[in-house]
Amino acid sequence: MGRGAAFVALGCAGAAQAAEDPVARGKYLTEIMDCMGCHTPGAMQGNPDMSRFLGGGDTGFEIPGLGIFYPPNLPPDPETGLG
Numbered sequence: 001m002g003r004g005a006a007f008v009a010l011g012c013a014g015a016a017q018a019a020e021d022p023v024a025r026g027k028y029l030t031e032i033m034d035c036m037g038c039h040t041p042g043a044m045q046g047n048p049d050m051s052r053f054l055g056g057g058d059t060g061f062e063i064p065g066l067g068i069f070y071p072p073n074l075p076p077d078p079e080t081g082l083g
Helices: 004-020 022-032
Strands: 061-063 067-069
Touching: none
Parallel strands: none
Antiparallel strands: 061 067
């Protein structure tokens, strides 16, 4: 098996495992979607504060006429967050 095929096989295996376990699925999705890039303080500056992982971004995005929006905290709490 070629090197590229091995990476595809490993990726598919990881995705299949993640589909069976909701926690693994959430971890898989946050990694491939790069949620950390916006929702972890300091990540946009290249120095993410991993003690506040997904704790809310500190770089705002301006939408003219609407204001500046900051990526919110993505808490793991099942009642107040993503679960």
